[in-house]
Amino acid sequence: MTAQRERIFSALHGASDHPTAEAVWSEVRTDMSSISLRTVYQTLNDLVGMGELAQLDIGPGPARFDPMNVPHHHVVCDACGRIADLTVEFPSVGLPDELAGDFDVVSTEIIFRASGCGVCRGAEG
């Protein structure tokens, strides 16, 4: 673990808004002005590979990164882009028998999509 990696890791854990690679870069550069966006991408990918982070691909735009302490789901506001975590488990959700033998399911992601949220509504009115 190099200084860059530690700094990127801490930036992720300090942010609760599922930042993009660019947002992480921007945050890290306040301390390490010479770090390249390429290194941030590289490191984020490595951390995802190690299972330290989760990468969220929810719709168009850049990928977002999540510190992933525990498995959880997400609520996405399509109006403002806000993403909230949801640590509730849904034990009833599983593949029906006719597909369970066909696929080796390793994880289940649930995304609730919203047309608006408290933040949006507050900003408008």
Added chain:
Amino acid sequence: MTAQRERIFSALHGASDHPTAEAVWSEVRTDMSSISLRTVYQTLNDLVGMGELAQLDIGPGPARFDPMNVPHHHVVCDACGRIADLTVEFPSVGLPDELAGDFDVVSTEIIFRASGCGVCRGAEG
């Protein structure tokens, strides 16, 4: 509805594998050799806007398009990229009360991720 739009629409409905924009283009070009990829993208976006199609963004790579007759979920094989539909409903899945007032949820997507599937395993031996 122009001939191009009808052809793109029928190509989508004729395919059961959630094709990418390029795959649709490739299919449509067998009849309409002059159609541009730009037009396919444009039309797919229009159809998504009309609610005739759903756009799937499951991980990196190009977006995939789904004729969306009924709301449904997906099983994705990360090994080979295969995507299967799952029309089962999960009525127990919903936002807990503390978030339900914050987000105006309009849809719920469930993605089952698999590390392998029958097709992969069969292809390997």
Added chain:
DNA sequence: GAGCTTAACAACAACTATTGTTGTTTGACA
């Protein structure tokens, strides 16, 4: 059927997000 209007299309380039490549730096260890 000619002229007008509008929507759709095609060609081209631009753009965003991400990755490949390659040379340089840094740190560990003999």
Added chain:
DNA sequence: TGTCAAACAACAATAGTTGTTGTTAAGCTC
């Protein structure tokens, strides 16, 4: 201090998608 390996930075390239603009085609009126 010399050598080696891992990580990094700089640069460019790539994939996927969209912006822009001129052209074509369809519908409408007379």
